[in-house]
Amino acid sequence: MKVDNKLIDKLARLSKLEFDDESKESIKKDLSRMLDFVDQLNELDTEGVEPLIHVNEETNKYREDEVTEKLEQKEALKNAPEHDGFYFKVPKVVENPDDK
Amino acid sequence: MRTYRTLGEIRADIDRNQLTLVDLVKSYLQNIEDTSHLNIFLEVFEDEALAKAKDIESKLKSGTSGRLAGMVIALKDNICYAGHKVSAASNILEGFESLYSATVTKRLLAEDAIIIGRVNCDEFAMGASNENSAKGLVKNPVNPERVPGGSSGGSAAAVAANCCLVALGSDTGGSIRQPAAFCGVVGLKPTYGRVSRHGLIAFASSFDQIGPISQSVEDSALVLEVMAGHDSFDTTSSKLRVDKYSEYSDFKPLKIGYIEECLTNSAIDDEVKKTTEQLIERLKTKGHAVEPVHIEELKYLVPTYYVITTAEASSNLSRYDGIHYGYRSDASEDIDSTYRLSRSAGFGPEVKRRIMLGTFVLSAGYYDAYYAKAQKVRRVIKNRTEQLFEEYDLLLSPTTPTPAFPIGSNTNDPIKMYLEDIFTVHANLVGTPAISLPLSTHPESALPIGVQFMAKKFDEKLLLDFSHNLMQSAALKK
Numbered sequence: 001m002k003v004d005n006k007l008i009d010k011l012a013r014l015s016k017l018e019f020d021d022e023s024k025e026s027i028k029k030d031l032s033r034m035l036d037f038v039d040q041l042n043e044l045d046t047e048g049v050e051p052l053i054h055v056n057e058e059t060n061k062y063r064e065d066e067v068t069e070k071l072e073q074k075e076a077l078k079n080a081p082e083h084d085g086f087y088f089k090v091p092k093v094v095e096n097p098d099d100k
Numbered sequence: 101m102r103t104y105r106t107l108g109e110i111r112a113d114i115d116r117n118q119l120t121l122v123d124l125v126k127s128y129l130q131n132i133e134d135t136s137h138l139n140i141f142l143e144v145f146e147d148e149a150l151a152k153a154k155d156i157e158s159k160l161k162s163g164t165s166g167r168l169a170g171m172v173i174a175l176k177d178n179i180c181y182a183g184h185k186v187s188a189a190s191n192i193l194e195g196f197e198s199l200y201s202a203t204v205t206k207r208l209l210a211e212d213a214i215i216i217g218r219v220n221c222d223e224f225a226m227g228a229s230n231e232n233s234a235k236g237l238v239k240n241p242v243n244p245e246r247v248p249g250g251s252s253g254g255s256a257a258a259v260a261a262n263c264c265l266v267a268l269g270s271d272t273g274g275s276i277r278q279p280a281a282f283c284g285v286v287g288l289k290p291t292y293g294r295v296s297r298h299g300l301i302a303f304a305s306s307f308d309q310i311g312p313i314s315q316s317v318e319d320s321a322l323v324l325e326v327m328a329g330h331d332s333f334d335t336t337s338s339k340l341r342v343d344k345y346s347e348y349s350d351f352k353p354l355k356i357g358y359i360e361e362c363l364t365n366s367a368i369d370d371e372v373k374k375t376t377e378q379l380i381e382r383l384k385t386k387g388h389a390v391e392p393v394h395i396e397e398l399k400y401l402v403p404t405y406y407v408i409t410t411a412e413a414s415s416n417l418s419r420y421d422g423i424h425y426g427y428r429s430d431a432s433e434d435i436d437s438t439y440r441l442s443r444s445a446g447f448g449p450e451v452k453r454r455i456m457l458g459t460f461v462l463s464a465g466y467y468d469a470y471y472a473k474a475q476k477v478r479r480v481i482k483n484r485t486e487q488l489f490e491e492y493d494l495l496l497s498p499t500t501p502t503p504a505f506p507i508g509s510n511t512n513d514p515i516k517m518y519l520e521d522i523f524t525v526h527a528n529l530v531g532t533p534a535i536s537l538p539l540s541t542h543p544e545s546a547l548p549i550g551v552q553f554m555a556k557k558f559d560e561k562l563l564l565d566f567s568h569n570l571m572q573s574a575a576l577k578k
Binding site: 030 | 195196197199200292293306332335336338339340397399400402403404406407414418421422423424425426427428432433434435436437438439440441443444447449452453455456457459460461463470472473474475476477478479480482514515518530531557
């Protein structure tokens with residue numbers, strides 16, 4: 001598996017990460033080694049084997065959708081990087097077309 | 101003050117008026133201060149622990165105390181405690197204060213445990229040496245030039261350095277057992293689903309389990325008994341009955357399989373191999389049937405583990421976006437740059453590597469070849485292991501191929517570091533419980549050597565009974 005800048009850029013975009021030129025070289029090298037390492041799995045024949053998704057047999061424990069714990073607004077905002085006492089504040093999400 | 105190795109010893113001395121709980125907490129606080137150069141604790145809850153000690157002392161006198169009264173515990177920095185900071189040793193959670201307590205924290209407190217502080221670990225529990233912490237590396241108390249193991253390196257070091265009686269860790273691929281082996285203490289990873297993970301900062305959700313690290317098997321057993329059992333906040337937590345782990349059954353001969361591929365593995369240290377072979381002989385003399393068994397897939401365990409855990413991590417860690425909590429980059433201009441810049445500055449290099457690999461194996465075009473393939477191999481390994489457990493009560497292997505390695509020796513090679521988990525990831529891949537016991541020390545370096553036992557799912561009772569017996573006889577031998 002060839003790891004090139006194009007692949008790194010695509011994965012970085014999907015991961016919401018960015019790398020400067022120097023760290024891009026090192027992540028390229030690391031990812032390429034990691035992929036060679038996990039490529040070993042192709043040596044094993046898994047024809048007809050179902051992927052394992054649930055580790056345990058007990059799944060789907062249903063319960064009533066009831067509110068049991070509440071968080072006050074003040075608490076919910078406590079760890080926010082920026083807020084105005086009522087809302088989380090974020091940088092502009094939608095551009096005003098008139099500004100362009 | 102003497103060094104206490106079990107809660108039983110502490111309670112006996114309190115009952116005889118030879119010890120007060122306040123003095124005990126003070127002596128741990130002193131040890132924390134004396135070992136601060138090892139960088140074990142990220143925060144010490146000093147005043148709170150002392151106040152609690154006073155309260156519980158009077159409860160002990162009036163006979164109204166909980167089962168863990170007298171036990172002083174440290175929490176790994178990825179387990180939530182309401183009103184206290186928790187950071188997963190990451191800059192992205194700098195300053196974050198938990199709004200609620202993990203179920204395990206609640207259950208320990210309800211039985212009068214004292215929480216003395218939060219301890220260092222690898223960032224988001226990703227690592228095998230505690231060198232990936234944004235809060236600086238931890239040194240091994242046995243030999244400060246060596247790593248304490250990881251990711252629960254601070255937890256194992258805290259117990260080994262006598263800064264607390266028990267510490268909680270989390271184990272995704274060996275993160276409780278490997279540091280326990282490196283620091284010479286007991287480390288238990290319970291069955292997947294035995295302990296609620298509500299309030300544990302998620303790394304890889306089909307692997308993560310919380311477990312105790314302690315000096316003795318009996319304390320790990322007691323702490324597990326208190327923590328285990330269904331929790332409606334974690335749908336993977338099992339409704340199966342919790343056994344009385346703290347009540348020991350008498351010795352009974354077992355059928356034990358030792359995984360031969362672990363002993364013939366090229367990475368294994370001669371002394372580790374010798375220790376394990378001697379133990380096999382000793383177990384036979386004691387009346388157990390010990391036979392070689394085979395896991396031909398051994399070399400595929402770590403690659404399988406890395407494909408699935410990085411996939412799960414890339415998804416779990418997408419919540420760190422600089423919006424609702426955690427670090428936000430000052431350079432953010434719009435929503436996309438808020439995500440990108442905050443995450444790029446907030447996460448350390450190993451976390452980013454794993455997010456990138458995880459994103460790759462889940463991405464269109466590669467999903468089947470990598471992620472689904474690894475899930476299939478996981479089933480092959482699980483089936484093979486379950487077959488072995490039809491015939492054997494326990495599986496035995498060294499916990500790690502070598503004793504604690506020197507600080508800095510594996511940092512340039514992620515693959516070499518990943519292979520540290522070669523014997524421990526097995527239990528996480530299949531969901532079985534496993535324990536590391538400090539059964540020997542390396543003759544030249546005096547570093548501890550750990551041996552690992554794995555049992556059938558939800559068979560902690562047998563695993564702990566056996567381990568307790570074995571440690572008792574090992575202590576008698578000394």
